[in-house]
Amino acid sequence: MFESVSRRQFLQVSAAGTALLGxxxxxxxxxxxxxxxDGAxxxxxxxxGPHTGDVANYGIACRNxxxxxxxxxxADGGINGKQVEYLxxxxxxxxxxxxxxxxxLVEQGVVGIVGDVTTGPTTAVAQQSVNDNMPCVTPSAxxxxxxxxxxxxxRACVTDPEQGRIMAAFANEQGYKNVGTLYLKxxxxxxxxxxxxxxxxQALGITITAEQSYSAGDVDFNxxxxxxxxxxPDAILAPNYYEDDGLIVxxxxxxxxxxxxxxxxxxxxxxxxxxxxxxxxxxxxxxxSSANTEGLAAQFTADYEEAYGETPTNFCALGYDAAxxxxxGIAAAEEAGLEAGSDEYxxxxxDGIASGSVEGVTGTIAYEGTGDPVKSSLVLTFxxxxxxxxxxxxxxxx
Amino acid sequence: xxxxxxxxxxxxISTGGRGGAADGKRRSLPMPARYVINALLVFVxxxxxxxxxxxxxxxxxxxSVLQQVGVYIIMAVSLNIATGYLGQLPLGHxxxxxxxxxxxxxxxMRLSEALGIGARDIVAGGPMVALLVFAGVxxxxxxxxxxGVIIGIPALRLKGDYLAIITLAFAEIIRVVMLNxxxxxxxxxxxxxxxxxxxxxxSNFLNVFLAVAIVCFLVHTMMKSRHGxxxxxxxxxxxxxxxxxVNTTYYKTLAFVVSAFFAxxxxxxxxxxxxxxxxxxxxxxxxIEILVMVVLGGMGSMLxxxxxxxxxxxxxxxxxxxxxxxxxxYAVVLILVMIFRPQxxxxxxxxxxxxxxxxxxxxxxxxxKDKGADSGASVEEVSADGR
Numbered sequence: 122m123f124e125s126v127s128r129r130q131f132l133q134v135s136a137a138g139t140a141l142l143g144x145x146x147x148x149x150x151x152x153x154x155x156x157x158x159d160g161a162x163x164x165x166x167x168x169x170g171p172h173t174g175d176v177a178n179y180g181i182a183c184r185n186x187x188x189x190x191x192x193x194x195x196a197d198g199g200i201n202g203k204q205v206e207y208l209x210x211x212x213x214x215x216x217x218x219x220x221x222x223x224x225x226l227v228e229q230g231v232v233g234i235v236g237d238v239t240t241g242p243t244t245a246v247a248q249q250s251v252n253d254n255m256p257c258v259t260p261s262a263x264x265x266x267x268x269x270x271x272x273x274x275x276r277a278c279v280t281d282p283e284q285g286r287i288m289a290a291f292a293n294e295q296g297y298k299n300v301g302t303l304y305l306k307x308x309x310x311x312x313x314x315x316x317x318x319x320x321x322x323q324a325l326g327i328t329i330t331a332e333q334s335y336s337a338g339d340v341d342f343n344x345x346x347x348x349x350x351x352x353x354p355d356a357i358l359a360p361n362y363y364e365d366d367g368l369i370v371x372x373x374x375x376x377x378x379x380x381x382x383x384x385x386x387x388x389x390x391x392x393x394x395x396x397x398x399x400x401x402x403x404x405x406x407x408x409x410s411s412a413n414t415e416g417l418a419a420q421f422t423a424d425y426e427e428a429y430g431e432t433p434t435n436f437c438a439l440g441y442d443a444a445x446x447x448x449x450g451i452a453a454a455e456e457a458g459l460e461a462g463s464d465e466y467x468x469x470x471x472d473g474i475a476s477g478s479v480e481g482v483t484g485t486i487a488y489e490g491t492g493d494p495v496k497s498s499l500v501l502t503f504x505x506x507x508x509x510x511x512x513x514x515x516x517x518x519x
Numbered sequence: 520x521x522x523x524x525x526x527x528x529x530x531x532i533s534t535g536g537r538g539g540a541a542d543g544k545r546r547s548l549p550m551p552a553r554y555v556i557n558a559l560l561v562f563v564x565x566x567x568x569x570x571x572x573x574x575x576x577x578x579x580x581x582x583s584v585l586q587q588v589g590v591y592i593i594m595a596v597s598l599n600i601a602t603g604y605l606g607q608l609p610l611g612h613x614x615x616x617x618x619x620x621x622x623x624x625x626x627x628m629r630l631s632e633a634l635g636i637g638a639r640d641i642v643a644g645g646p647m648v649a650l651l652v653f654a655g656v657x658x659x660x661x662x663x664x665x666x667g668v669i670i671g672i673p674a675l676r677l678k679g680d681y682l683a684i685i686t687l688a689f690a691e692i693i694r695v696v697m698l699n700x701x702x703x704x705x706x707x708x709x710x711x712x713x714x715x716x717x718x719x720x721x722s723n724f725l726n727v728f729l730a731v732a733i734v735c736f737l738v739h740t741m742m743k744s745r746h747g748x749x750x751x752x753x754x755x756x757x758x759x760x761x762x763x764x765v766n767t768t769y770y771k772t773l774a775f776v777v778s779a780f781f782a783x784x785x786x787x788x789x790x791x792x793x794x795x796x797x798x799x800x801x802x803x804x805x806x807i808e809i810l811v812m813v814v815l816g817g818m819g820s821m822l823x824x825x826x827x828x829x830x831x832x833x834x835x836x837x838x839x840x841x842x843x844x845x846x847x848x849y850a851v852v853l854i855l856v857m858i859f860r861p862q863x864x865x866x867x868x869x870x871x872x873x874x875x876x877x878x879x880x881x882x883x884x885x886x887x888k889d890k891g892a893d894s895g896a897s898v899e900e901v902s903a904d905g906r
Contacts, residue, residue, distance in 0.1 A: 173846055210839070216795045217587060221836065224580040244716050245795040252642075266716060307698045309712040 163206040164199070164451060164461065166191070167226035168444075169236030169246065171214035179436050180238045183260040184209060186440025187235045189428050194448055201455035205448070212237065216245035223249055230462055232454070233258070233447045233470055235440065240264040240309060247274045256450055256470040260443035261436055264309055268492025273471050275492040277443040277481070278408055281310055284385040285317030285360065287406050287498050287515055292356055292383065293325040300327055300383075301349035302358040303342065303369060306334035314360035314385050330354050335365075342369050346376055356381040363387060367394020374399040389435040397507025404512060406498050408483035409438035412509040413499065421482040442481035450474035484514075546880050553873040560872070561732045565725060572724045582724055583792070588832045589727035590789045593734050595812040595824035597781030602810065603819035603867070604742060605774040606754030608683045611670070611690030612782055612809045615663040617801035618693060619783025621709055623659030624718045624790040627651060631719065641719040652721045656730065656787040663783025664776050666693065671775035675768070690806055697798040714797035715790075722791030730788060734781050735821060741777065750774045754819075815856055817863030822870040827863075 168187050170180030191205045199205055208229055210222040219242035226234060233256040237243040243262035250257050251271035259267065259274065263281045268274050279287075292300055300322060305311040319329050330352035333345035346369070349357055359369045359382060366388050373382065384391070384405035392400065411422045411432045421441060425433040453473025459466040478487035484497040502512040548556075568585075571577045577585070598612045630651060631641060641648050670689045677685055697709045709715055741747050749770045752760035761767045790796055812831055816823025834852065838845035856864060878884065 216793050216797070216800065217789075218835075220793060221580065221583045221587070224578075224583045225839075228578050228580050241714055241795055241797045241799070244714065245793050248717065248794040249720075264713060266713075270717070307695075307712050309714070312712065 163204050164455075165206050165208060165229065165231045166444075166447060166451070167223075167229075167231040167234040167236065168207050168209045169212060169219065169222055169226060169234050170238040171242070172209070172211040174213035174215070176214040176239050179261060180211070180214070182434050182436035183236070183238050183440030183443070185429055186260070186425070186433065186437035186442075187444035189425060189437075190441045190444035190448070192428075193424070200448060200452050203455070205451075212242055214239055214242060216242045219243075220245050220249055227253055227255060232256070232462060232466060233451055235260065235443045235447055237262060238436075240267070243267055247271070250274065254464065254467050254471070256447065256467060256474060258443040258447045258474070260439035264313070272475070272492070273467075275446060275474055275488060275494070277439050277446055277483070277486060277494060278386075279496065279498060280493060281313030281385075282317035283493075284406055284498075285314040285319075286321040288314075288358065288360075288383050288385060289318050289321035289325060289327070291404065291406065291500055291515070292322060292327060292358075295356075295381075297355035297381065298328060299330045299352065299354045300356045300358060301331040301333070301352055301354040302329065302360070303333045303335070303345050303349060304359070305361050305365060306336060308337065310387065311361050315358070318358055318360065339365075340368060342372050343376065346373050346378070350376055350378050354380065356383050358383045360385045361387055363389065363391040364394055366391050370395040370399050370403060386435055392503070392507050392509065397503065397505065400503040400507055401505070402502075404500055404502050406500050406515070407435055408496075408498060409433075409435045410499055410501050410509050410511060412501070413511050415511075417480060417482045438482045442479070442483050442486060445479050445481050446474055446477075446486055449477045449479045453477060545877075547877050548873050548880075556876070557736075557872060565728055565732070568728065569725050577724075584833060584836050585724060586722055586727045586788075586792045588829050589724075589731045590785050590792065591809070591812065591828040591832045592731050592825050593781055593785035593788070594809045595816065595828040596734060596738055596821055597778045597785065598809050598813050599816075599818070599821060599824045600738060600742075600750075600774050600781075601778040602813050603817075603824075604747070604750050604754060605771060605778075607675070607771070607775075608679065608810075609674075609686040609775070609778075610683045610803070610806050610810065611686035611688075611693075612778075613801040613803075613805035614670075614686075614690030614693035615666060615779040615782035616786035616789065616805070616809075617697060617796070617798065618666045619659035619663040619786030620790040620796050620801075621659075621697060621715065621786075622662030622783065623655045623787025624715055624796060625708060626658045627655040627721060627791075628718060630655070638717075638719040641721050644723075648721070649726075652726060652791070655721070656784050659787030659790075660780045660783040663786065664780040666783075667776040667779025668772070671772045671779070675771045675775060687803065687806070690801075691803070694798045694801055697801075709796075709798070712798070714795055716795050718790050718794045718796065720791055720794055722788045727788050727792075730784060734784065735825070738777075738781070738821065746770065746773065811853060814863055815853065817865035817867060819867040820863065820865040820869050822868070823863055823865035826865070 168184050170183050171177050172180045172184060188207060188209075191207050194200065195204050208226060208231060210226055212219040212222045219237055223234070223246045234250070235258055237246045237259055238261050240262045243259050244264065244267055246257060247267050247270050250273055254271070254273050257274045259276045261278050262276060263278055265280050265282060268276060302315050302319065304315040315332070319332065322329060331349045331354070333349055335342060335345060350373070357373065357378070357380070359366050361369070361384075366384055370382055370391070380402065382403045384403065386405070386407045388405040389407055409418060413419065418438070421438060422433055425437060447470075450470040450473035454466050454469035457469050459469055475488050475490075478485060486494045486496050489495055498515045500512045500515060501509050504510045568577070572582050594612065594616060598609070601607050601609050631637075634647075634651070636648065636651065670686065674682055674685045674689065698711055700706055700709055701711050742750070749760070749765045750773070752763070752765055753767055753770055757767055812828045813824055815831065816825070816827030831849070834849055835845050838848050841848070
C-alpha cells in the first residue's frame with residue numbers, strides 16, 4: 122500500500138510531522154523553564170522591556186543599565202551570598218506581548234522584575250502583577266496611574282506631571298512672566314507634561330500666552346511658532362521628544378527668536394538634532410546626564426562606557442537605578458530569611474522597597490507611601506560647543 | 520462520550536445498507552449526525568483544554584499565548600469573509616477590532632460598576648459574570664457592525680486598490696476618533712492617548728475558545744447557505760452574479776458587516792486578555808498583520824485562516840530563545856510561503872470532518888489510485904453524486 126504513496130503525499134505527511142515535532146519541541150522548552158525555580162544559590166529577577174521594535178532604543182538602554190548593576194552586584198558577592206540571575210524578556214513595545222512575557226517570567230520563578238519600560242505595556246503588566254503581588258520597578262514609565270493598581274509597582278523616574286511642575290517652578294524662579302507652549306497632541310507624555318506645566322505656572326502667576334499643538338509626524342512648526350512668538354513670550358515650553366524638539370529649536374531660531382526654550386527629559390539626545398548655536402539658552406530637566414561630573418553619576422558613566430563602549434543615556438541610568446531599587450528590596454527579604462518565591466518573600470521585597478532608600482546615579486530614591494519616588498532632578502543646559510552641562514540640581518520636593 | 524458518538528453513528532451505517540461499498544451507492548452522513556459529531560468534538564476539546572488549564576498542565580504563560588491565538592483566529596476568520604469569500608481587499612480590520620474592544624470594555628466596566636461586580640468577582644466567574652461577558656462581547660460586535668455599515672456603504676462602491684485605500688483611511692479615522700473623542704466632546708469614554716486602563720480580565724481559555732467555535736460555526740453555516748453562495752458568486756464574477764439576480768450591493772455590505780461584527784467580538788475578547796487599550800495598538804500594521812494571516816493561510820479557506828493565525832501567533836513566542844532573530848524568522852516564513860505557495864498554504868481547500876468520515880465509510884482512501892478495481896465507489900460515481 123505504501124509503495125504507491127506519491128512524492129507530494131510524502132511531502133505533505135513529512136511537513137505535518139515536522140510541524141508537530143516543532144510544536145512539541147517548543148512545548149517542552151517552555152516547560153523546562155518553569156522547573157528550574159528551586160535553585161537556592163541564585164536569586165532570579167526578570168528584566169522586561171522592548172528590545173526590538175519601534176521603542177527598542179529605550180528598552181535596550183534600560184536593559185543595559187540594569188544588567189550592568191546586576192553584574193556589578195554579582196562581582197561584589199551578590200545579595201546575601203547568592204548570585205543574581207537575570208532573565209531578559211522582550212515584548213516589542215506591545216501590551217499583549219508584555220503580559221505574555223510577564224507570565225513567562227513569573228513561571229520561571231523570578232522574585233522581582235525590572236520593567237516594563239514604556240507606558241502602555243507597563244500599565245498592562247502592572248494590572249496583571251497585582252494578582253501575583255510581584256514586585257515590579259519600572260525604570261521609565263511615567264503615566265501617573267501605573268502605581269495605583271496595587272502596592273507592588275514602583276518607578277525609578279518622576280512622573281510626567283511632576284516634570285511639568287518642576288519646569289514651572291524653574292520658570293518662576295528664573296523670573297519668566299510670559300510663557301508659550303508647543304506640544305505634540307495625542308500623546309500622553311507630551312500632553313501630561315504640558316497640562317501640569319500650564320496649571321502649575323498659572324498658579325505661580327505666570328501668564329500662558331499661547332498653547333499650540335501639532336500632530337505626530339509634523340516637521341514644519343513655523344505657523345505655530347509664529348503664533349507663539351507674536352505673543353512675545355519670555356520662554357517657550359516644548360515638552361516633546363528630541364527629534365521634534367530639535368526641529369522646533371532650529372525653526373524658532375530661524376524666525377529670530379532668541380529667548381529661552383524649556384524642555385523635559387524627552388530632550389535627552391537633542392544635541393544631534395540642532396546646532397550648538399541654536400541650543401544656547403535652552404534648559405531641560407532630566408534625571409541624569411553623562412556630563413554630570415559629581416558623585417555616583419560620574420562613576421556610572423565611566424563603568425557604562427567601559428562595559429558597552431558608548432555614553433549612557435538617561436534611560437541607562439534609570440535602568441541601573443531601577444535594578445538597584447529592586448535589589449534593595451530583595452536584600453531586605455533575604456535578611457528576613459524567608460523562603461524564596463513564597464508570598465511572604467514577595468511581600469517582604471515590596472516592603473523593603475517601600476521603606477528603603479537607595480543612593481542611585483540619578484539621585485537618592487526613596488518612597489513615601491506610594492510607588493512614586495521622592496528624588497532630585499537636574500536642570501541641564503548647553504555649553505557653547507553644544508555639550509550638555511548641569512545648570513542646577515533641584516532637590517526632592519516633599 | 521465515546522459511546523454516545525458510536526450510538527449516533529451506528530444507525531447511519533445501517534441505513535446505508537450492508538458492508539463494503541459493493542452496492543455501488545456512495546453512503547453519506549445525514550446532516551444532524553455531522554453536527555452532533557462536530558459539536559461533540561468541540562465539546563471534548565474545550566473540556567480537555569479547560570481541565571488542563573485548571574490542572575496546570577497548560578501553564579499560565581501558555582494559556583496567555585493560547586488566548587491570543589484564539590483572538591487572532593477569530594480576527595483571521597472574520598477577515599477571510601471579506602477577503603477570501605467576498606474577494607475584496609479591506610485594509611482596516613484593526614479599526615473594527617478597536618471599536619469592538621472599546622465597546623465591549625466600556626460596556627463591561629460600566630455595567631459591572633452599576634451591578635456592583637468587582638474585578639475579582641469577574642475573574643472568579645459565575646452565571647452573572649458569564650452573562651455580562653457574553654452581553655459585552657456581543658455589544659462590542661454590534662458596535663463594530665455599526666461601524667461596518669457606516670464604512671461599508673460608501674466604501675463598497677469601490678473595488679480593489681481603491682477599496683483598500685478607503686478602508687485604510689476609515690480605520691485611521693476610527694483610531695483618531697478614539698484618540699480625541701474625549702477631548703473634543705467632553706466625554707469620559709476612551710480616555711484618549713493615555714489609554715483605557717483597569718479593564719477586568721474577563722477573558723479566559725474557555726470563553727475565548729467557545730467564541731472561536733461559535734464564530735467558526737456561524738461563518739461556516741453562513742457560507743453554506745443561500746447568502747454564502749451569493750457572496751461567493753460576487754467574488755467569482757460580479758457582473759454575472761448581478762445578471763442572475765443577486766443583489767450585489769446588499770450582499771457585499773452584508774459580508775462586510777458580518778466580517779466587522781466578528782472582528783468586534785475578537786476585539787472584545789482581546790480587551791479582556793490585555794487589560795489596556797490604546798488607540799496606537801490598532802494602527803495600520805495591525806490590519807496588515809491580520810491580512811497576512813489570511814493570505815498566508817489561503818484566501819477562502821477557513822482552516823487556512825485558523826492554522827496561519829495559530830502559527831503566526833505562536834511563532835514569535837516559540838522563537839523567544841533566539842531573541843533578536845525571531846522577527847527575521849517571521850519575515851522569512853512569509854517570503855518563503857509567498858514564493859512557493861502564492862495561493863497560500865491551503866489555497867481554497869477546506870477541511871471537513873464529515874467528508875473524511877464519508878471517505879472512510881466508503882473505503883475511498885486517497886492512496887487507492889485504482890478505485891474501480893478494488894472498491895465499488897468509483898471516481899465517476901462520486902462525481903455523478905454531484906460532489
